[in-house]
Amino acid sequence: MSTTRPIATTRSATGIPTGRLAVWWVLASEIVIFGGLLGSYVMHRIGHPEWAEYASHTNVWFGGTNTFVLLTSSLFAVFAHHAAEHGDGKTAAKWLLATSVGAATFVGIKAAEWTGEIHHGYTITANGFWEFYYTAAGLHALHVIAGAIIMLIIANEARKGKELHRVELVGIYWHFVDIVWIFLFPLLYIAK
Amino acid sequence: MAEVGTVETHDTHHAQSFWSKYVFSTDHKMIGMQYMFTGMVMAMIGGYMAYAFRMQLAFPGQSVPGYGLVSQGEYNSLVTNHGSIMIFWVAMPILIAAFGNFLIPLMIGADDMVFPRINRLSYQLFLLSAIILIVSFFLPGGGFGGAWTSYPPLSANADYNLTPYGATFWICAVALEFVAFLLGGINFITTLMNARAPGMKMHDIPMVAWMIVIASILFMASVGPLIAGAVMLFMDQVVGTGYFDPSRGGDPILWQHLFWFFGHPEVYVVLLPAMGIVAEIICTFSRKKLFNYKLILYTTFATGIISFFVWAHHQFIAGIDPRMANVFTITTLIISIPIAEMVFLYIATLYGGSIRLTTPMLWALSFIAEFIIGGITGIFLGASGSDIYFHDTYFVLAHFHYTFFPIAIIGFFAGITYWFPKMFGRMMNETLGKIHFWGTIVTFNCIFITLFILGAAGQHRRIYDYLNFPDLAGLQPLRVFATSALLVMLAFQLVFLFNFVYSLFKGKRAGKNPWKANTLEWTAASPPPHGNWAELPNCYRGPYEYSVPGREDDYWPQDLPPDTAPAE
Amino acid sequence: MADHQDHSDDHGQGFYLKIWAILVVLLILSILGPVVAPHIAFGFIKAWMITIMAAFGIAVVKAYLVAANFMELNIEKKYISYLLTGMLTLMLLFFAGTAPDVMEHQGQHWENVAAREEIQRGLEAEAAAAAHGGAHEQHEH
Numbered sequence: 001m002s003t004t005r006p007i008a009t010t011r012s013a014t015g016i017p018t019g020r021l022a023v024w025w026v027l028a029s030e031i032v033i034f035g036g037l038l039g040s041y042v043m044h045r046i047g048h049p050e051w052a053e054y055a056s057h058t059n060v061w062f063g064g065t066n067t068f069v070l071l072t073s074s075l076f077a078v079f080a081h082h083a084a085e086h087g088d089g090k091t092a093a094k095w096l097l098a099t100s101v102g103a104a105t106f107v108g109i110k111a112a113e114w115t116g117e118i119h120h121g122y123t124i125t126a127n128g129f130w131e132f133y134y135t136a137a138g139l140h141a142l143h144v145i146a147g148a149i150i151m152l153i154i155a156n157e158a159r160k161g162k163e164l165h166r167v168e169l170v171g172i173y174w175h176f177v178d179i180v181w182i183f184l185f186p187l188l189y190i191a192k
Numbered sequence: 193m194a195e196v197g198t199v200e201t202h203d204t205h206h207a208q209s210f211w212s213k214y215v216f217s218t219d220h221k222m223i224g225m226q227y228m229f230t231g232m233v234m235a236m237i238g239g240y241m242a243y244a245f246r247m248q249l250a251f252p253g254q255s256v257p258g259y260g261l262v263s264q265g266e267y268n269s270l271v272t273n274h275g276s277i278m279i280f281w282v283a284m285p286i287l288i289a290a291f292g293n294f295l296i297p298l299m300i301g302a303d304d305m306v307f308p309r310i311n312r313l314s315y316q317l318f319l320l321s322a323i324i325l326i327v328s329f330f331l332p333g334g335g336f337g338g339a340w341t342s343y344p345p346l347s348a349n350a351d352y353n354l355t356p357y358g359a360t361f362w363i364c365a366v367a368l369e370f371v372a373f374l375l376g377g378i379n380f381i382t383t384l385m386n387a388r389a390p391g392m393k394m395h396d397i398p399m400v401a402w403m404i405v406i407a408s409i410l411f412m413a414s415v416g417p418l419i420a421g422a423v424m425l426f427m428d429q430v431v432g433t434g435y436f437d438p439s440r441g442g443d444p445i446l447w448q449h450l451f452w453f454f455g456h457p458e459v460y461v462v463l464l465p466a467m468g469i470v471a472e473i474i475c476t477f478s479r480k481k482l483f484n485y486k487l488i489l490y491t492t493f494a495t496g497i498i499s500f501f502v503w504a505h506h507q508f509i510a511g512i513d514p515r516m517a518n519v520f521t522i523t524t525l526i527i528s529i530p531i532a533e534m535v536f537l538y539i540a541t542l543y544g545g546s547i548r549l550t551t552p553m554l555w556a557l558s559f560i561a562e563f564i565i566g567g568i569t570g571i572f573l574g575a576s577g578s579d580i581y582f583h584d585t586y587f588v589l590a591h592f593h594y595t596f597f598p599i600a601i602i603g604f605f606a607g608i609t610y611w612f613p614k615m616f617g618r619m620m621n622e623t624l625g626k627i628h629f630w631g632t633i634v635t636f637n638c639i640f641i642t643l644f645i646l647g648a649a650g651q652h653r654r655i656y657d658y659l660n661f662p663d664l665a666g667l668q669p670l671r672v673f674a675t676s677a678l679l680v681m682l683a684f685q686l687v688f689l690f691n692f693v694y695s696l697f698k699g700k701r702a703g704k705n706p707w708k709a710n711t712l713e714w715t716a717a718s719p720p721p722h723g724n725w726a727e728l729p730n731c732y733r734g735p736y737e738y739s740v741p742g743r744e745d746d747y748w749p750q751d752l753p754p755d756t757a758p759a760e
Numbered sequence: 761m762a763d764h765q766d767h768s769d770d771h772g773q774g775f776y777l778k779i780w781a782i783l784v785v786l787l788i789l790s791i792l793g794p795v796v797a798p799h800i801a802f803g804f805i806k807a808w809m810i811t812i813m814a815a816f817g818i819a820v821v822k823a824y825l826v827a828a829n830f831m832e833l834n835i836e837k838k839y840i841s842y843l844l845t846g847m848l849t850l851m852l853l854f855f856a857g858t859a860p861d862v863m864e865h866q867g868q869h870w871e872n873v874a875a876r877e878e879i880q881r882g883l884e885a886e887a888a889a890a891a892h893g894g895a896h897e898q899h900e901h
Contacts, residue, residue: 007728008302008387016837018306022382024840025412028847029374032416035851036453040420040446040862043855047863047875048441050882064791068784075780078830079773124433127882128441131433135423175830179823186815190790413847417854438874441882449858500850504857513860513867 023169027176030143034180037139038187041132045191054129055192057122062113063189066106067181073102074178077151077171080158084167089158092167096155099174103148110141133188140184143177218308219722223315224293225615228608230322231286235601237326238277243682245270245656250668250675252657265354267656268337273329275340276362279462280369281322283600287465288373288411289318291607292380292404294615298713298720299398301389301729301751305379314375321368328361336362339654341451344436344444348428360429367422370415377408389712389751392731395485396750398711399735402489403468407461410496414457421450448507456503459595460496466603467534470556473610474538476709477553478545479746481736483537491537495530502527508576509583517576524574531567535560546739546746550707551625555606558633559598566594569644584654587647590640597636605629605688612692613706617718618699624691631684638677642670708747711735715751779829783822790818 009018016024045051080095114134124134151174154166217223240259247254248262255261262270293311297304305311329335336358338347347363350356384397384405424435425447434440436447475482482488504512504520538560547553569591572578582588605628612620651664658664658671705714712731716724729751737748797810828834833841865872865879 006302006304006306006308006723008297008304008383009306011302011306011387013388013392014385014837016386016840018382018386021386022307022378024836024843025378025381028843029378029412029416031844031847032413032850033419034416035848036417036450036854037420037423039417039851039855039858040424040450043446043859043863044441044443046859047865048879048882050879050886051441053882053886060791060794064787067787071780071783071787074826074830075776078776082771082773082776124427124431128434131427131435131441135427135433139423172831175826178830179826182819182822182826186790186819190794190815191812192794413850438872439878441875441878443862443872443875445861446858449854449861453854453857500853511861511870513864514869516857516860 017165019165019169020172023172026173030176030180034136034139037132037136038183041136041187044128044132045187048128051127051129052192054122054127055188057117057120058133058189058192059113059116060189062109063185066109067185069102069106069109070178070181073099073106074175076102077174080155081168081171084158084164087161087164089161089164092164093155093159096151096158096167096170100148100151100155103144103151106144107141110137136184137188140177140180143180147174147177216312218304218312220293220297220305220308220311221615221720223311224290224295226315227285227293227318228290230319231282231290231604234277234281234285234322238274238282239682239685241270241274241277243678245274246675246678248656249658250672252659262656264656265337266334268339268353268654269329269335269355269358271654272337272339272362273325273335276336276366277325278596278600279340279458280366281325283462283596284369284373285318286604287462287469287600287607288380288404288407289315289376291400291465291469291611292376292408294611295398295713296380296383296401296404297387298614298716298724299401299711299735300384300387300392301712301725301731302383302387303723303725303728306383306387307379310375311379314372314379317368317372317375321365321372324361324368325365328358328365331357331361333358341455342425342447343451344425344428344447347447348425348436350429356429360426363422363426363429367419367426370419370422373408374412374415377412380408381405381412389729389731392750395489396731396734398468399471399482399485399488400465400468403464403471403492406492406496407464410457410464410499411461414454414461414500417450418454421447424450445507445510445512448510449504452503452506453500455506457496457499459592460499462599463595464492464496466559466599466606467538469603469607469610470538470559471541472709472711473552473556473606474541474545475736475738476610476707477548477550477556478542479548479738480541480545481734481738483540485734485736488534488537491530491534495527495534498523498527498530502574505574505576505579508579521574521576525571528567528571528574535564535567550609551620551622551629552606552610554626554629555602555609558629559602559606562594562598562602562633562636566591566596566598569594582647584652585647586643586651586653589653590643590647593640593643597640601632605632608692610707611713612695613702614713614716614718614720616696616699617702618695619702619706620695620699621691624687628684628687628691631687632681635677635681635684639674639681642674642677646670646674705749708745710737710747710749712750715749776829779825783825786818786822790815793818 012018014021045055076095076098080092080099083089083091083095122130124131147170151170154163154170157163158167214222217226244256244259244262245267247256247259248267253261293305296302325335333355335355336342336347336353337355338353338359342363346352347359350359353359384401388397424433427433428435428437428442433442435442436444438444471482471488501523502520504516505524508517508520542557569587573582573588573591609620609625612618646664646667649664649667651658651667655661659668702718704716704718706718707714712729713720715729730753731750732752732754733748733750735750737750739746740748793814794807794811797807797814800810801807827844833844860867865875
């Protein structure tokens with residue numbers, strides 16, 4: 001990527017650095033995407049009492065463990081930001097790596113969970129509840145994977161002391177991914 | 193920490209290769225051009241489709257010259273893709289991405305967008321979406337035939353729509369286009385918020401820049417549920433889920449709500465940039481400041497907010513809760529008020545001005561006139577009682593063409609004739625411009641007033657041959673008339689194309705500021721170099737200081753320091 | 761890029777660790793909810809109501825803690841918070857406008873016959889399976 005940064009990018013008439021301002025807008029757009037999907041799920045869930053039985057087959061231990069994994073990885077992301085703030089690129093990279101390991105753990109646990117569920121016959125076409133279950137958690141998981149990839153790229157640059165401001169930005173995105181799961185967890189695992 | 197000096201030294205050392213200058217450019221002006229030319233090509237494809245299906249309607253069952261026989265399935269595909277193309281691949285890229293990309297950095301005194309590489313990515317995704325859509329026409333079954341609104345179960349079930357590949361490619365193309373515009377929109381919003389020239393306060397920003405950014409915000413806030421819906425529809429089509437199948441726990445009305453929750457703000461997403469373009473032009477060519485800039489701005493915000501409360505007026509007869517229908521009727525009638533107010537403010541801007549009827553001005557004035565017709569006919573549709581009769585008739589179609597045509601087509605012609613000198617460094621031919629203008633406007637009204645009449649007579653939409661309906665068959669002469677007017681209109685577009693291409697190479701060279709306008713883009717060279725200015729300008733006043741008493745010149749550019757003798 | 765001028769050493773790692781600990785405790789509480797709820801239920805407050813209120817109430821608190829402290833929205837410019845809550849409000853609006861048609865399967869003058877039948881079929885299948893299975897594989901692990 002050989003383009004030099006335009007002067008425009010360095011300006012900040014609002015007082016918020018451009019990168020961070022952009023991340024907030026990204027989050028704004030993601031809120032309405034997940035909001036639309038989850039809102040649709042809630043409507044159907046309330047209107048279909050028979051889904052309660054279908055939902056009882058989700059495993060709250062898998063879900064709870066994954067919640068714990070994401071919360072902890074969010075903590076690591078905060079530590080990474082803290083290190084970057086102090087100019088310590090190497091430590092920031094280490095913490096970002098730890099966050100990515102959390103992401104991989106999350107995806108791994110989910111893979112195991114879904115394998116089990118599919119073997120029991122709870123596939124995406126089984127009924128309405130499972131449709132939403134796989135789609136919502138799947139869309140979330142895609143965001144986890146994408147976030148992890150971006151995080152690794154940023155960690156690689158931070159390791160060399162470059163673009164340290166981006167550590168905070170990917171962290172904000174990661175906290176959002178965490179918050180979505182904070183709501184997905186009760187929706188899919190507790191509200192039975 | 194500002195990096196000073198990077199702008200000038202960027203590309204002067206080496207000539208850029210064709211690829212890096214034209215194809216993989218990150219320069220906002222080049223990306224804007226890419227969007228514009230792609231949009232123009234898609235407009236020709238969408239117009240060709242309109243030609244084909246209007247010929248079928250006027251002369252049912254006869255082979256259309258340059259197309260062939262239009263079968264029932266093909267008719268559905270043509271109307272579906274005509275609508276989708278015109279909204280998603282013509283109106284949005286040209287009004288928002290092309291003009292937004294080209295103008296915003298120039299108008300705020302910046303050297304580029306704040307994220308040039310994301311800008312390039314958004315164009316590449318957009319181009320990919322257009323390619324996917326075009327490819328869908330050549331797949332077995334042809335292009336998607338489920339209407340641009342894509343209601344399930346027709347759109348979800350290949351047994352019904354008979355276009356299995358077309359349907360899936362269509363939804364993928366639309367979803368990809370949405371992502372491209374989300375990325376682009378974030379770029380525009382952040383650029384306007386952060387990268388303004390020193391001294392440029394919020395109310396010094398030219399109205400078109402505001403409008404494009406507010407449109408981007410509206411788009412971003414409304415498209416989320418539809419992206420969720422697109423994922424669901426895709427799953428229904430490909431994986432076999434039952435999101436919209438009531439016998440499997442789904443609900444087709446859910447799609448309608450997801451679609452229109454976006455669909456209604458979407459029309460304001462395309463309207464606002466067009467109104468912004470018109471605002472710039474009427475100020476420049478009446479040598480007057482915009483009447484009550486702040487009121488227009490706040491009204492735009494209000495319109496944007498209200499636009500989220502009206503969506504179910506597209507669903508009055510779909511079986512929604514009638515109490516909801518009451519609510520949406522009231523909100524729909526309310527939203528006509530701010531729009532009408534903005535039209536009044538534009539007329540007040542013109543009143544008492546020193547009017548110059550250049551080609552851009554003709555387009556801008558016709559926008560106001562035609563849009564008024566579109567807006568007023570919307571009232572009949574917004575009231576649920578009368579909508580029971582009018583829904584799904586050609587009355588609706590004529591209404592939205594009287595709004596969309598001014599927005600997408602007139603807005604484009606207004607903008608391109610106005611900013612052509614800045615974009616390409618040459619003037620377009622005024623005579624040809626006026627011939628094109630009159631040829632387009634007169635024929636446009638001939639086509640769509642006829643369609644209002646047909647709609648009021650009960651002609652329903654999306655039917656390929658009205659001779660099968662005894663009550664409507666007698667109106668065939670009107671259909672022939674409308675199609676004939678379309679043929680004449682398409683012929684006049686050749687005048688524009690000739691003018692455009694000829695002027696690109698042989699037009700009279702334009703200076704920096706041929707229209708003697710105030711905004712910052714007119715202080716850069718025509719066309720501006722990479723980085724726009726050797727030294728970025730500061731801003732000292734608002735954008736519409738025309739005919740200021742006591743000044744020798746009737747315009748006062750934003751970048752002139754105070755108390756300077758006016759430049760040439 | 762401009763750093764947070766008033767931020768740097770305001771919070772050491774210990775502060776974030778504390779927030780994390782609170783989050784984990786809340787997580788455990790929300791898992792225990794369905795277990796404990798039947799014992800707290802009384803009168804018209806059913807067990808499932810307590811479960812739902814606890815689960816989603818806790819979720820909101822957790823989300824707030826993450827947003828305010830990890831994302832540092834509490835020291836960000838206010839309009840960013842307004843922007844994000846505005847988007848959430850739009851989602852409520854979407855729900856309000858759509859639910860009467862999708863969530864409800866009958867109204868004053870209409871009935872969603874296909875949905876009602878599908879629900880019937882689902883409930884009957886469950887009743888049959890329950891009667892059949894008894895101690896069958898109803899649970900996951």
